[in-house]
Amino acid sequence: MNSVARNVPETESHRGMGLTSDEIDSIFRPQFPLCRLVLGVSGGPDSLALLYLFHEWTKRVGWTGDILVATIDHGLRPESAAEAQQVGERARAMGLRHVVRTWEGEKPSSNIQAQARAARYRLFAQEMASIGADALVLAHHLDDQAETFLDRLTRGSGVYGLGAMIGDDSGGPEGLRIMRPFLEVPKSALMDALRARGIPWVCDPSNYDPAYKRARLRQIMGGLAEEGLTSQRLADTARRMRRAREGLDYCCRSILNAHLVCHPAGPVRLPWNSIGDPPEEIRLRLLAHLILGVTGQQAPGRLAKLEGLLFTLEAHERVKQTLSGAVVQRQDDTLYLWKEVGRTPPAVCRVADLVAAAQANGRPAIWDGRYHLGLEGAGFLNSDVVIGPLVRAPGPRDGLTLPSDFPVAAFACAPAFWDSEGLLYVPDLFQMRGSEAAYPLSLKRTGLF
Template sequence: MEGLISPEAAIGRFIASLKTPARILIAISGGSDSTGLLLLLSEALKAAPDLSISLCAATVDHALRDGSADEAYQVAALCASLGITHRTMVWQGEKPKTGVMAAAREARYGLLAEAAEAFKANFIVTGHTLDDQRETLAMRGMRAEQISTGIADAVLFNRRFWVLRPLLFSNRTDIRDFLSTRGVAWIDDPSNEDMKYERVRTRRQLSGNADAEMNIRDVWEERLDLSSDGAEWLDRHFRLHGGLLGQVMPDGLTRDRAVLDYTLGRLTAVFGGQSFVPGRVQMQRLLAFATGSKPGRMALGRVVFDLRRGGLYLARENRGILPLVLKPGEAGIWDGRFEVRNRSGATIEITASAAALDDLTMREEPSTLDALDSGDKQGNERDWSRGLPRSAWKRAYASVPVISAGEGFFSRESIPSIDWMPHFAPFDRFLTRFDLTFARRLSAVFSRVPYAELPLRSIDGKTT
């Protein structure tokens, strides 16, 4: 892999790229990578005291094994010796029996975001290295035919905090050498040697085969170009009706195949409320259908695609839409498509219009969420369905969220006590910078607030 850089040089370049003033939250587990990141940043900023950059740190204790609390205490002591404010965040509650690593990752980022909020940090940094990148590329390469972008150097979490990885092109051995020269020890997590985990098995396989790699930066540039082209495609060829029904204009279906694959894949995930785009085989089926000349319908990824003379219409499939119950003060994500917060004094249930209403007419129901405010309007009259295929619009309308409390629907007067907004499942939890341009444009299409700006002035010497 090209672009290997020493840890010291990587941190120097990173600090030079930051927008200032900045307060950085360092995610530190006590392992060599994150401990090296802590010490590298501390030394670099002490050597440049005039920079308006400060540090704080947080350790997430997953409470999955004995000794984790003692390790967090050791990390806290190291931070104190360096004059860096530290906080330990504990993953509370019962742990899942399966998928514990994925659940731990979700919990970890949520707790780091809480710490960043408490510290008033601008962003979070983690100690991911080139070794982690190699392992990730190898694991994803075994599961997918398309080339993976691997670990991103910048990811936006929950639309709020950027997570940056300044050591992603530095070797772990170089970081450990740096720590050893300073006489700083690190903690070896025993789970890093447990062969039941895929990453550990992959690490062992790669230990003697580190040369079979690709230039990930080239792949990143291709994805950035696709995101930019996809955003332009949205402007020219996509229309949103009533916040529920998407329409790809006929000209949009004749565009570059790679751009069409990128945009339709992500629109499928958004309209279907799914975190991931459809797989390669599914996308081949969808593209063959969408670019064909024969009108018809097909379902894929919880979305119904309706190809007509006026273009390709897409809406949530009216099956498998599960209800969501929220007590007063609770918040949740309904069907992967809407974020809902209950500020009322009653327990509410959110269901789909098709499940709650027998009559799927085009009339405005007082019990439905005004989820369609981002749709087209003329004056005060709603006319989203004008000129649209009736069956396509009825299908979309049937997926609108409906709120009920007790035996009846909520009245229009009580709707203001329910906060809601569209949710983009593939972007709103974890958004890599590779998809940022496309996601920003999509957010504007749905009349959502923009995603947080990158806290960087430049990346690899290029202005962001």
């Protein structure tokens, strides 16, 4: 995570001439030792500035990585296809590859911006997979950051949410690594840079449509600035929140490293009274980390619900609750957490399909967001072997021994391998004897633990 503030000072160049070479260098250099990138370029001023300034920088410093410029045509405005083509012409004129991906199918009648965004990241993920890209580079800038901060305030976020966007985020949508080199650069500086180069841009009218919350927030920001609440101030506070978040994460990691017991098949337990009496914010973050760790999710859900859960756990010595796909049980002084079977149990899929898709995409094979599959032994597996939650494995369970130091229910979502003859392997719980005694696939947890 690139947490160090890279304050680009408000110099003359920001106000009129665009960014200087030194400023452009300080924006890109710390972030781009990577070699394969997808640049998300819509044709608006921010992402066009990304396209031109990044290309200019790569030429100047002799950066030789691979760039694919991607435009997503959401098909929501009649001009969008022509605008996407125009981005393609510009990219090709610079000698860069460009691809247009279209959001196909019927468009939803409500929540359209969120759905378009989800579709956009799905399409970006496919394009990244096609070239084995290290990261997706987006043109979010300081004013976007300030809007995100305000938006999170309206949702009652705490330290984590108010940290807003991260410059180098390995936990983006679709699990993508997202780089945001302009996060501390004001939009006005990007527009000035385009003007200084005589580059025209298109405007998406939905950016100003008061039907959308983002546009409304943008409008009220003018008034807030008059009271001193400028984009710069809001973005500065977001950066301080990220710093606080890193401090909290650091404390949580030390506590978990010292006290957490993880079973390789999924559940975890924490002796709650042995962690001392850390402040409430740390206890909350510990709970959030544990939920993310056992569920394989990226975000722990709403803060108010997490606060409610902590309150309940601390008020009762024996209690069991669910939150964000995790079961959390307190039994005297021990907390147990595991993944809930719930309405959406982990998928059952053929290991061969999972491995083939991962190899084709140049990405690691991951099951249920929780486990990396080591692929070394994949070739030795029968093609009908599947992986799924233990609770779905067919046939008898002879030989499967559940440990007595976790609740039995905690193993329902354990990763299990089976074929038409029955269960083959569950980490630390079951290993089929005979020809497959040395099970050829290794499993490693993703995430925190």
